[in-house]
Amino acid sequence: MAWAGGAGALLGLLAITSGIVTLRSGWIVPTARRHVTRPRLHGLGALLTGTSLLAQSLFHFRVLPGVSWEARSVGGNALLLAGLLLIALGQLLPLRRNHDHPAARPSR
Template sequence: MPWYLIVPSALAVLFAAGGTAALRTGWIPPFQRRRVQRPRLFGWAQLVLAAAFAAQTAGYLLEDREARHAAGIVTLLALLCGLILAVAAQLSRENR
């Protein structure tokens, strides 16, 4: 399997696992615990990022050029939404 399929797939699995853990238990990885103020929102951000990387992998597997471009646009927008959610989860409640 080529690396451009393995890397986004692995990232999708890691983000999905982290997002599920954050939503179900409130668990955040140790290196992010100090910054994350709202673990549930951060979990949703990770799930959106997982979906974006899954869409990227699916886009590589498509044969049609227009469908591949559409998957790229969906991936870009999902990554942007996930980034916005992750930043919002790190803001303190006074800064919202």
């Protein structure tokens, strides 16, 4: 079962990297660009999801100090669900329209 913890750590690191890149530059993975309307929410959600996956795998390998399995389970699931909720909101909320921006004004 060590491969499951290793795969979780790898996916967690990839999600954290994706979240940081999205928050810093606004870049989104090409397969998700059509769907994401709020890149900041999407990046924050990816960061929380990756943190959850990485923490769960570090607990599995006993790298982090021992905590009860209930606290690990509830904490990891709360982070994971919060991240997935933010990713969903980043895709489902409508685009923001800034009426003060020159590009948002209708041309004559």
